[in-house]
Structures are given as C-alpha cells and as structure tokens.
Amino acid sequence: MPGMGMPVSKAKSFGPSAKRLAARLRPERARFAAVVALGVISVACTVAAPKLLGHVTDIIFTGVLGRMRHLPGAGIDFGALATVLGWAIGLYVVASLFGWLQGMLLNGVVQRVVFRLRAEVEEKLHRLPLRYFDGQPRGELLSRVTNDIDNISTTVQQTLGQLLTSLLTVVGVLAMMLTISPLLSLIALAVIPLSVLVTGQVGKRSQKLFAAQWKHTGALNAQIEESFTGHQLVKVFGRQRESEEEFRRRNDDLFGAALGAQFVSGLIMPAMMFLSNLSYVVVAVVGGLRITSGGMSLGEVQAFIQYSRQFTQPLTQVASMANLMQSGVASAERVFELLDAEEEEPGVEVSERPDGGESRGRVEFEDVSFSYRPERPLIQHLSLVAEPGRTVAIVGPTGAGKTTLVNLLMRFYELDAGRIMLDGVDITRMRREELRSRIGMVLQDTWLFGGTIRDNIAYGKPGATDEEVVAAAKAAFVDRFVRTLPDGYDTVIDEEGSNVSAGEKQLLTIARAFLAEPSLLILDEATSSVDTRTEALVQRAMAALRTARTSFVIAHRLSTIRDADLILVMEAGRIVEQGTHDELLEARGAYHRLYAAQFAHA
Template identity: 85%
Template sequence: MTTTANRPAGPRPQGGPMGRGMPGMAMPVSKAKSFGPSARRLVARLRPERVPFAAVVALGVISVAFTVAGPKLLGQATDVIFDGVLGHLRGIPGAGIDFGRLGTVLTWVLAFYVASSVFGWLQGRLLNLVVQRVVFGLRADVEAKLHRLPLRYFDGQPRGELLSRVTNDIDNISSTLQQTLSQLMTSLLTVIGVIVMMLTISPLLSLIALAVVPASVFITGFIGKRAQKLFIAQWRNTGALNAHIEEAFTGHQLVKVFGRQRESEAEFRRRNDELFDAARGAQFVSGLIMPAMMFLSNLSYVVVAVVGGLRITSGALTLGEVQAFIQYSRQFTQPLTQIASMANLMQSGVASAERVFEVLDAEEQEPGPAESAEIADPRGRVEFSGVSFSYSPDQPLIEDLSLVAEPGHTVAIVGPTGAGKTTLVNLIMRFYELNSGRITLDGVDITQLRREDLRSRIGMVLQDTWLFGGTIRDNIAYGRPEATEEEIVAAAKATFVDRFVRTLPDGYDTVIDDEGTNVSAGEKQLLTIARAFLAQPALLILDEATSSVDTRTEALVQHAMAALRSSRTSFVIAHRLSTIRDADLILVMESGRIVEQGTHAELLDAHGAYHRLYSSQFAAAE
C-alpha cells in the first residue's frame, strides 16, 4: 500500500505560524514568460479539436456575413424612403414611397438578422463544447503529471499554491477561453466583413475609418505589456494567499494553542494587501484600453459623418449609402474596442496558463524500466549496498551505507531527529532516487521493478495518519480493495479496531471525514495499522506507528504487529526505545550514517550511542 512519505530529514524550511512553510512560498517567479509563447501554447491545445473548431469558424463566417449585409440593405430602405419623399416634395406625378419595395427590403433585413442569430447560437454551443473538452484535457494532463512528479517536487511546493494552480488557474483559463474565443473570432470576422462592405461603398471614407487601426494596435500593445506583468503578480499572490490560508486552517488548533492568531491575521492581511494591490493595478492598467479605444472610435465617427455629408451634397454618395457607411464605421470600431477590452481577460488567462504550464514542465521522476523484473517468490530480503543520498548536493546525508535485512527479521532504526531514519525507508519505497549504490529486494534491484509492483509489496504505517472521507470499512479496505467483509473484520480484530467500531452506532458503516475529526488520534492510528494488516505485504515499514495510542493499546498492537511481522521483513522507526527491545537488529543512525548495530543487549553493553539514547529516556525513571 502506498502512502505519502514524511517530510525528508535534513534542514527544515521555515514558514508561517506552524513552521510548515515551504521554500519559495512568497517568492516571485524568477522570470515570467512573454505573452506570445504562452498564448501560442494555449492555442495549440485546440489542435485535437480542429474539426469542430473549423465548424465553429464556418458558423461564425455565416453569422457575420448575414450581420454585415444588414446595414447595406437598410441603406437601400433609406433610399427608397428618401427618394419617395423627395419626389413627392418636387411634385413629380405618381411619386411617393414605394411601400411594396420597402416591405421587401425590410423583410430581407429581418431574415438576415434572424439567420445571423441562429448561426451565432449554433456557433456558441459548439464552441462551448470545444472549450470544455480542451479544459477537460488540460485538467487530465495536470492530474496525470502530478502522479509522475517526484516527492521532491511536492516538498518544495506549498500545498495551497499548488492547489491554486490546478483549480483557480485552470478555472480562469476556462472562463478566458469561453469568453474570448467566441468574441475574438466574431470581432475579427466582423472587421474583415465590414472592411469589404465599406470599400464597396466609398474607398475614401474607408481610408478615414481604417486610420484608427494603427493607433488601436499601438495603444493595445503599449498598455497590454504593462498589464501582463501585473496579472502575473496577481495570480502569484493569489497562490501565496491560498497557501497561507490552507496552512492556517490546517493548523488552526495549533495557532490557538500558541496564541499566534494576531501573527496569522497579520500575515493574512499582508498577503491580502499584496493581492489587492496587484489586482487593482492589473485591472486599472488593462481598463485604460477601453476608454482610449472609445475615444478613437468617436473621433473616427465624427470625421466620417462630416466627410460623408459633403459627399452627399456633391452627389458622389446617396443618403442611404452614407447611413450604411456610418453604421459600418460603428461596426468596424466596435469590434476593435471589444478586442481591446478583452485584453485584460486574455492577459489574465495567459498568466494563469503560464503557471499551469510550469507544473506541466516540471521535471518528472525517472521512468520505470522498459522491461521490468519480477519477484517470483517474495520473501522480503532487503539489502543496501554502498548507498549514498542527499536532498541537496552541498549537504550530504547518507554516505556509503550498507546493511542486510533478512526475511522475517525486524530491523529497528533509532537516532536523533534529522539523522536520516525516515529517509532510509523513503529510499526503499523509491520516493527518492539514490545518488549512488543500490537497494535490492529479494535479490532484484528495486530500480528494475515498476514502482507500482515495488510499493504493492510494501505496507507502510506513518506517524502522521491519513484517512479519507468515507466509511470505516472503506478506509480499512483501501489497503486491498478486493478484500471480503470477513477479511476486513479479521484485520480489524487483529489490530483491535473492532472493539471501538462495535461501540459506534453505525459500526463499520460509520462515515468519517478526511480529517478524521469524529475519531480519536489513537483510533485513527489503529485504522491505518488495520489497513496495512489487510494489505498483507511482504515488507512492512512502521514509522512511529504506535505514537498516538495509549500504553495498554500499544501493548496490544505490539502483539498484533508480532503476528503481522511473521515471515515478513519489518523496518521500525522508533523514538521510544521500549518498543523495539525485541528487534532482531537495531540500527543507530547519526548524520545519515549507521554508527552502531546489534541487538538491544549488545548495544547496551557497548556503552555507545544507543546506550546514551537509552539512558536519556530511562535513567531518570530508574
């Protein structure tokens, strides 16, 4: 059964009020990627959806085509009315408004706008499907990536920051794609269609209207570059704030016990202020684009109206054509304004995408062998041969360590905090890779085994218990999902879980939450031991597994563990030396090295490091 390892030995990172902060928690990204590469990479994820996306584009073209044809038809209707009224005023016999022709033109206008709306609705539905598939794939890739990342990566990431990347940032990408793709596509197609229609009416007025394009591009680029940095800071500060909140709520009781509420609140206010300043700056700077574009749009509108009036008086254009052109000029500048107003959304979405891509680009754990070895007859013999390991190159931890754990033997590992005890069992689980040397299980190098096969042969019970939201039965069966009801109950009885479960109203169907708040710390520990018992592993690792149980229960669990360890190799990490007196081999570690090894009696007679540890615990009592 695989579980999360304890924090590595060695220097501990410092952090918030609980001391659980991680390196880089409040540090900014060393260098933000530019907008272009991240945006192109995000758009590239649309490639698997190119067929439905092509249909989205086709529907958009049809919808926009009907839309841009409307003003020209309305211009013809205006000419019909104007010519009829003008002829009537001049006294031309039979002159007047041709209501038949006017009705036909208006009917076509209505049909065009209805068709445009229908095709636009179809485009929106299909685009929504495309976007959700892309985001679904992105979430799946991130989830798969997290399972391929080494434990070292998670040791260096605050949980709240990582959760913010895989939840908030992906949600922001989803909303950005949903809101911008449709509008951006419609706006670009509208600009193209309107330019074509304006050129068919008046090339001179078209030049005047197009004069705003270079200015629009310059303003958008100038402001957008400054907004991008602020949006990156906004989402970075969001992750840092989430990390602090997660830390503070997880250790809420500890904060209360040590009276650190004010410090925790001050830290929250500081991070919240940083997020407020970054978000306010990002929204303010990106919000400057819209007013600037509206100013250019209104300026263009005034010039077109004046020049168009002069062209009417000279007879170069009709009133209906100028009216249609003014509508087109509005339709032309409106998409540009919309594109500019979407800049803040796009900047925010790309900033989030950049943070998600950093997770996807993180260095993965070494892949398993192409042809994995198999252990035909698992017995549990473990051998360390010249093993060296360190968490950082400049701080050696374990150097040239060699030892053998025979099948059925119990190997106890003792030593001061930071000596490398937990690191030793983490190396057996391949949570970390060796710097040099090798570890074999039943004569097979563990690097030649698939990680899943290796860990399926190991049962691990940690000092920090982990339960998930579900029934007690489900939590025990997590060690072996295919176990029968009888096997689950047998494991519970062997580890003395059954005796307290029977006192609960719902028995094994009692639902516990992921924090296990409705059972005691000792009962949680017993549940994790029952889970390992049910897994029936060939190799057992107990990392202070009985630290949360009372003395009487500990004695009972020791008897249960004795039965569990029968014919299995067991590694027991212990601080209470009374629990490992009967171990077949006791390893005493200091600074990553085994300084002594032997039985309890042999080590006491040696009057060395073990004797000092034992005396420090029992001398006062004696």
C-alpha cells in the same frame, strides 16, 4: 470588457506558450473548421444587413421627397420596402442562428481540449518522482492542477470565439465600407493607429498594477489561511489584535492595488469611445457634404456610419481581451512546466522474481550511497542485512537518514551507488508496482479519505471481503471502537478524519496495512499517536503479523523497540551501532546516550 477585472500574472514567454496552447486544438481541426465556417456565415449576414437598411432609408427618403415635390406617381414603394425589410430581418435571424451554433460547437471544442489537458496532467502526476513533490509546495501544485486549468478554460472559451468573430467582423465591415466610399473608409481607418497607441500605453501600466493586485491577493489569502488554521493558538496566545492588524494592513494594500488597476484599465473603454465618437463626427460631416454634392445617397451614409460603429467595436473588444489572454497564457505556461517536469525513470517491463517465486522478505543493502543534493552527502557506503521474520528497528536523531532508508527500499528515490536486494533480486530489476505490492507501510502522518471506515480499511487490498476487513480491524484493535459508533463500519469520515481521534486514525491505517498482508512491513513512528495501553495491544498484534515477515520500525520512543531482533543506530546517514537492546546498552555508546536521555529522570 472580459478580463479587465481579473488579476493578471504575465507570461514569461507569451509567444511560444500561446503557440503551444493553440497546438492543442489540432485534434479538433474538423470541428474548429466548422466553427470558422459558421462564424463566416454569421458575420457575413450581420455585415450585409446595414446596407439593406440603408436601401430602406433610400426608398423612404425618395418617396417622401417625391411627394413633397408633387411628382406624378410619387410616394413610398411599400412593396419594395417590405421586400428589403424582409431580407434584412432574415439576415439577422440567420446570423443569430449560425452564431448560436458557432458558440455551441466552440464550447464543445474548448471543453474537449481542457478535458484532455486535465487528464494529461493527472497521468503526469502519477509518473513524477517523489523528489518533484518534495520540492513543490502543496498549494502551488494544487493551484496548477485546478485554478490554472480552469483559468485556461475560461480564457480560451471567452477569447477564441470573440477573437474569431472580431477579426471576421473587421474584415467584412472594411470590405463593405470600401464598396460604399473609399474616402470615408480612409477617415475611419485613421482611428486604428491611435487606438493601438492608447491601448498599448494603458495596457502596459495596467498589467503592472494587476500583477501587484495578484501578489497582494495571494498574501492576503495566505494570512487568512494561517489565521484560521491556527485559530485556537491565536486565541490561546492572545494574538487576535495582531492578526486583525495584519489583515487590515494587507487588505489596505490589496485595496490600493486593485483600485489603481481598475482605474487605469478602465481608461481603455472611454478612450476608445472618444476616438470612435471623433471618427463618427468626421464621417458624419464629410458624409453630409457628399450628400449635398450628390456623391452619396442618404442611405449609403447611414449604412457607412453603422459600419464605422461596427468597425471600432471589435477593435475595442480585442483590446479589452489583452489582459485576459495574458492571464490565460501565463496559466498555460505554468501547466506546461508541470507537464515538462522530469519523470520517474522507466522501470523494467518484466519483473524478476525470487527463486521459487516465493517472497520471504530478506532485504540486503549493499554499499548503498545516496544524497538528496550532490553537495550534501547523506548516506554513504551503508550495508546491512535483514533476515526474514526479523524486526529491524532504526533509531537516531532527526535528520540521521532513518526515513530515507525506507524511501530507498520503496524506490521513491533512486540510489547514487550500491544496490538493494529483496529475496536475492535487485529491486531495480523489479517493476515498481510489483515491489510496492509486497510492502505495507504505516506512516506517522495518517492519511484517510472521505468515505466509510470499511472503505478506508479495504483500501489496503482491492476486492477485500467484509470478513477480511473485520478480521484486520480486530487484529489492529479497531473493531472495539468501531462497534461503539452508531453506523459501525459504515460510519462516514471526512478527509481530515475530524470525527475520529488521532489515535483511532492511526489504528485505521495500521488495520489497512494488516489487510494487505505484505512480505515487508514498514512502520514509521506508527504508534506515536496511540495511548500506552493501545500501544501495548498493537505491539502484540504486530508481533503476530511479523511472523515470517521482515519489519522495519522507525522509532523515537525507544520503549517501543525493546524486543526488536536488530536495532540500527544512525547518525548523519551512517550506522554507528547495531545489535539488540541489551547489547547496545552494555556497549554504552550512542544508543545508551539516547536511552539515558529518555529514561534518566524516570
């Protein structure tokens, strides 16, 4: 009974989503037609075999009965018996062979469909704006890309072939039953309305319980993830008992929901078997009466009983697949929601380039306005100019709009009003790839991928030579600690960078930016994780790197931006002060208050 043990999330609109999922089989029309043809041949052979076996019974029964009556020449015709048995065995062999070919071909069809769907989702993710990712929990997005697509694959693989075979079997068996006895066929068909009624009633109750099971499973997984992610803090604050009690409570909820769901859904098979046995008893009694009256032979009744069993079995299978199909269509619905998400606005086909083609790094914000939500304005009518080779520091309280400024410069978000100029060219007239290729960015949250240290640094410049990687590492003071590692630059680090310290991870991302040699350099609290001595060394290296380049430095530690050419003080999306470190201190305004808050005690 596939799918009966799976937690189910019911689709919001089953019909449209199922049709859309089925439409993805269109590129596989030819192969799917072959699957149907193989299924027809396999089912036809399977359906024809019981009638031959009924004929075998008639040959044996007639021979035995004739011998009992001492009729001349009476006995079992072993020649005819061998011929009929040979045909029956041949039919079963052909049915198995074509069924195997059908399954193999169907597997290829399904996997190609899922392959294209997975590739389409991957391409879609690269076309989505940053705004979409900001509004989606990371785990939820990962679940759609991995778990839901896997669930679609499993559902289509298990249900499509079985559903096709079941429908063909029902049609074939019904045709054979009608040729044997229309009366007994009516008796067998009387079970169908009862089966549909039972399956529908049990299915409605089980779906609610499965939904509760899915909900409690998610809650339990979240509690386990939180507990183990913060395992050290749980130990430090002595919260083991509370964590265990919370786990026990959620586990009990899941146990109750799962037990109820399995119990209710498990009623379908016994109910269907009861109805099937009831039909079998009635068919056997009526068939026996027909034999005694001479209306049917023993072999025909035997074949019909086999057909009646084959008739109810596919109905039971289709009923048992209901929850699995609901789950698969629900996953498809979630994936389609991702595919239907609004994409990033298409950029220009040909980028405008600065006069002379040289990138100097002059940035100009002209009357820029932006808000994440229309009802909550953030940046309004902001204007500033950053000349080439100058370091512009942006300071202010959390939520003032510091990081938003650089996100707008990178075109992660589009402006509500105004424009941003890079070397005299409106950035909206440049292709995003062209714009971002001129910018190097180092974030407070470091990002490393599983691979060697050399690969992580070289990520900043495709095709970089080993000499360039080492030069960038020396400039960022990475080389000094890499040389102490057993494998040097070939040291493998995992995705979390657990075998290097937080400061060393930050230095690796800085070296990556050094290697890119960008026209613009954006440092978002880039030195927050390094010690004071390393910070001083990195500042010196950045001073050399900033030559003839514009640098935007977002900082909370004001000691790191004393030497900035221009300091912008932002509050509530507005620049309230700007100037050098000494000028702003003399003004005794917002910057002076921030500075005093950090250094008054010192």
